[in-house]
Amino acid sequence: MLNKTVAELAKGLESGEFSSTELTQEYLTQIKSEDSKYNSFISVTEDHALAQAKAADESRAAGNTTPLTGVPIAVKDIFCTQGIKTSCGSKMLDNFEAPYESTVTEKLNAAGTVMLGKTNLDEFAMGSSCESSYYGPTKNPWALEKVPGGSSGGSAAAIAAGLAPAAIGTDTGGSIRQPASFCGITGLKPTYGRVSRWGMIAYGSSLDQGGPMTQTAEDAALVLNAMAGFDSKDSTSLDKEVPDYTAKLSEPLKGLRIGVPKEFYSEGLNSDIAATTQSAIKEIEKLGAVVKEISLPRTELSIPAYYIIAPAEASTNLSRFDGVKFGHRCEDPVDLYDMYTRTRAEGFGDEVKRRIMIGTYALSAGYYDAYYRKAQQLRRLIKDDYVKAFEEVDVIMGPTAPSLPWTIGAKENDPVSMYLEDIYTLSVNLAGLPGMSIPCGMVDGMPVGLQVIGNYFDESLLLNIGHQFQQATDWHTKRPA
Amino acid sequence: MSWEIVIGLEVHVQLNTKTKIFSGSSTQFGAEPNTQACAVDLGLPGVLPVFNEEALHKAVAFGLAIDAEIGKKSVFDRKNYFYPDLPKGYQTTQMDYPIVGVGHVDIVLDDGATKRIGVTRAHLEEDAGKSLHEDFEGFSGIDLNRAGTPLLEIVSEPDIRSAKEAVAYLKKIHSIITYLDISDGDMSQGSMRCDVNISLREKGESEFGTRTELKNLNSFKFIEKAIATEVERQAEILEDGGSITQETRLYDPDKDETRPMRSKEVANDYRYFPCPDLLPVEIDQQYIDSVSANLPELPDTKRDRFMSELDLSEYDASVLSSSKALAAYFEQIVDVCKEPKLAANWTMGELSSALNKNAVEIEDCPVPAQDMGTLILRIKDDTISGKIAKQVFFAMWEGEGTPDAIIEAKGLKQVTDTGAIEAMIDEVLAANPNQVEQYRGGQEKLMGFFVGQVMKASKGQANPGVVNKILKEKLQG
Known part of the structure; x- marks a missing residue:
């Protein structure tokens, strides 16, 4: 079975x-x-x-x-x-x-x-x-x-x-x-x-x-x-x-019109993975598809854009984990501040803390325009690149x-x-x-x-x-x- | 030195929607703690908000009532801060794109002049829960029933120049929201609360001084006192050459003083950003038109109509239109008796003073408006005199029945039978021969004495007009 x-x-x-x-x-x-x-x-x-x-x-x-x-x-x-x-x-x-x-x-x-x-x-x-x-x-x-x-x-x-x-x-x-x-x-x-x-x-x-x-x-x-x-x-x-x-x-x-972004086959890609995926695309070409090289110029910028937007949203999505209503609460808090800080210090792991801090920073007064707003602008441009690409390929x-x-x-x-x-x-x-x-x-x-x-x-x-x-x-x- | 007071108000109005702004829980006040808080209100992991259209409708109605621009695209933002009665660690509110834009409210000053107060914006947001610090040894209790109740925050321009103006503005806002039926406006239950921004500047100065903010005031009386107290405090500091610290302060009505909030209660950076769980709220002109078409008559329109249709003075019309319930009561009386002037006098006179004396709101008035109308009819048709009517009114207030039943039971019907009145007059004249002599000798002011004697003899029930007429004939006789 x-x-x-x-x-x-x-x-x-x-x-x-x-x-x-x-x-x-x-x-x-x-x-x-x-x-x-x-x-x-x-x-x-x-x-x-x-x-x-x-x-x-x-x-x-x-x-x-x-x-x-x-x-x-x-x-x-x-x-x-x-x-x-x-x-x-x-x-x-x-x-x-x-x-x-x-x-x-x-x-x-x-x-x-x-x-x-x-x-x-x-x-x-x-x-x-x-x-x-x-x-x-x-x-x-x-x-x-x-x-x-x-x-x-x-x-x-x-x-x-x-x-x-x-x-x-x-x-x-x-x-x-x-x-x-x-x-x-x-x-x-x-x-x-x-x-x-x-x-x-x-x-x-x-x-x-x-x-x-x-x-x-x-x-x-x-x-x-x-x-x-x-x-x-x-x-x-x-x-x-x-x-x-x-x-x-x-x-x-x-x-079927297939677009292969040249930015997906640039620096940083394992050459065997490049070859393997390229031969898979060839296989699909054999099934009747047409392959064309395209460009998604902001591909690299998706990393900074994402690692601002996702942590920014996460930093506030995770605020509800405060020990008040559900989930972990630290032992014997002496006051509210102690309960918040110890609960969250104990309850979250390093990567979560790292992203909460990145996101909190990116949304802070004085940094919002440079980080969060900029990332949202990039996000629109990245989307525009795809919209444009899909005018030519399926x-x-x-x-x-x-x-x-x-x-x-x-x-x-x-x-x-x-x-x-x-x-x-x-x-x-x-x-x-x-x-x-x-x-x-x-x-x-x-x-x-x-x-x-x-x-x-x-x-x-x-x-x-x-x-x-x-x-x-x-x-x-x-x-x- | 002569100081000018500059005040801007932020009024939080709880909208009387059936359910919360982002969840299906009831908004009813006074339930057992945490019985009206669902997973969304509690901010449990994985829950999502869904915007309540009824709140939108009410906010748009308010915007139209203050002649404001309506935001065709409004956006909800998250305002981030930690507090135990804020379940998600952020409040969902509107920052850059509020539902209501620039508008205005007109208030009437003591000298009868009208002043226009600018409204910067009004936006929708969710209320927080309540922290209960007294009932639990070593703990604070959290009641999340209120969490997610829709609020409309109405922000004024710094156009207000005195505590009196501030109260007039608030009363006007209160009147508008109750006319629109978008809030019960019950300040004692927190349905309308107010933050006051106050600064002083030298008369003639164009720059604003440093302001302080007084938080969470919830009665007209406290607001007026709090402003007066804070103005005095600021003036003293400035007179001494000191400077004002920009801060949030609390008013303590028991000590009649304001004091700064603890710094932990004041968050600095709210990290506003658009809430990714909610789409922008987009409305078209057709929606706005349909809300507009269904707006009820508003206080200013009603006041003007009372003046033009019912021929009331501006003062009477303003007072009677200031509260929706009072206006409705008055209009019902007029419907019954068709005597607007008498109805206005009675509503603003005996009725209002009885309400005040007993601390009863018009909504809870023990005398039905229908009965007040009948009472006035009985004056009009000479069944009773105005003086007897007061006696009847008090009996009505005490719940002794309808005016007709009371008049009947107490035998208060006016005596208009000329024969009976003539007999009483003859008795009075016979008993007071000296006065009759003096009257006939030219002392005509004794007329009042004779009328008084006859009325006394009739226990007030003789028709004063008939008494006057017959007395005159007899005395001149």
Whole structure:
């Protein structure tokens, strides 16, 4: 039963080959015996999962099914789940149980999926390596000494390790796509506003977007079908019809116009990753697409723009963690000031503190114009570059990340070198576009991801390209030994 | 030295929307602590705000009522500071793009002149919760019921020159918001609160002096006293050649003094920036027109109408239109009795003094306006005299029934039967032969004495007109 795709599991459940309870039990057993190697889960929700599996089997027996009824999934521990701990990878929320359900998990519950557990992440989704979690780093199943990428590293590792057939992640600056690339899976960040942020703990509110992490593009389409849609509880979600994302998977790619930004193949890119992604693009060209070099001149500026805007938003999003109402509170505070400072000093890790300080600084009187306002101006220019590019091409392709997964701890004392790893993914969030990473080759025994960036609401096209590529190649089927 | 007082006011008005500005919780006042605070109001992780359109509607109505520019695109910002009753660590407010722009409010000064006070802006924001410092040993309690209640903050230009003007301006704002029914305006419950910016400058000086801000005043009386006290304090410092420190101060009504707030209570850098969870609020002319078309009659319009249609004096019209409830009460009386002048006299006279004496608001007046109208009708149709009417009114105030029932029960009906009155007059004349002699000898002012005697004999119920007429005939006889 393990190592099947969501589409295959759905068939097996439909045909009665196995029940959701059997399937769920199988995964739970696997997680129990294997996850100590990877640390991909923060919480394994066994009882909850078995209850959901039983309910799914019952509703199937009653003839009441969706394409995902009974399919197990893992959920990044940033989505609030009623009555189940939601830690966001932080000591601050180690004791937090939300009294409400995130819209994403509520929709998945309604679709009949079974939540296996909550996966590890960089604390408050701040990081590109899944090392900053209060619950310890997640390890890359392809090489346990390497990082799985982040921040949705737990979700990516769980899939690569065969501990979950699919998972939910969030992406603020690459947090779905980069771990997908590092772990050799498929990850899609939808257009900003496509998936509700209600109940998803905010990092950079204007950038955060939830999305599917799966073994195949087809699976991503199935899961996105269940996640996407307008939510009156999220003012930034868009009231736009949700297509069936599986409908166009099989369309030919003939005439597809691919733009390859020259800035994505410049200094700083691992030459093997360059070659691997270029040959993947050639492969897609063979499927009938036309490739053209384009320019996204402000690519480099996406790093300073992002590392101002995201921390600025984060610095105030995280003000609510003050020890007053929920979460960690220091022992025996002598007064209010003491409670605030010790609670936050104890509850947050270094990277979170670093970003709160950057963001606080960038919004301060006297610095606002030089930093925050400037960054917002850059953001508009970056978006304009994409809008212009999409006048000439249908999609943009390149590497998801400039480097292979690094050794755990290697960048611990050099946060800026880690920020630079986000160069190809950040601009997509700044512009609010959909982006996908699909496995496209191996370098030094580690998977490499191809990033496909689409125009607004072109998720169907991205998934169509991913599916066609995966029909023609088998990189997505590779699993660590 | 002669000082000019310069005052600018920031008025916070709680809008009477059914639910909070960014959540579905009720805004009802007085519930058990934290029973009207949902996950959004508590600022739990992952929750998101959704803007309440009713608050927008009310803010736009206010803007139109003060003839202000309406912001067709307004933006919510986060104002960041830590305080336990501020659940998210920031207040959602409007900084650069408020919903209401420049407008104005006209006030009437003591000398009857009208003064125009500029309104710089009015913006929407969320109220904070309340800290309860007394009830918990070693702790402070936090009640978040109020957190997220919509506020309209109305900022005036520094156009106000005295405590009296400040109060007149506030009363006008109060009158506008209650006319519009966008707030209950109940200051005792904090529905309208005020921060006062005060500075002094030498008469004739064009530059402003250094100002201080008095926070959170919530009664007209305190505001007037607080301003007077702070003006005195500043003047003393300046007279002594000192300088004013720009700071936020609190007024202590018990000691009648102002003192600086502790520095920890004053945040310095609020790090305002646009709230990424809320889209800019965009409205079109059609929306504004539809709010405009449904605006109720406003105090100034009503005052003018009272003058033109009901022929009231400017003073009476101003007083009666100053409060929506009072105006409504008065208009109901007029509806019944069709006697605007009498209705105005009664409303501003007996009724107002009874209300004041008993510290009762017009909204809680024990006498229905309908009954006041009937009472005036009974004066008009000579059932009772004006003097007896007062007696009836007091009985009405005490809840003894409708005017007709009281007149009947107490036998207060005016005697207009000329025969009965003639008999009483004959008795009075017979009992006072000397006075009759003197009157006939030319001392006509004794007329009052005879009328008084007859009225006394009739227990006040004789119709004074009839008494006068018959007395004159008899005496001249």
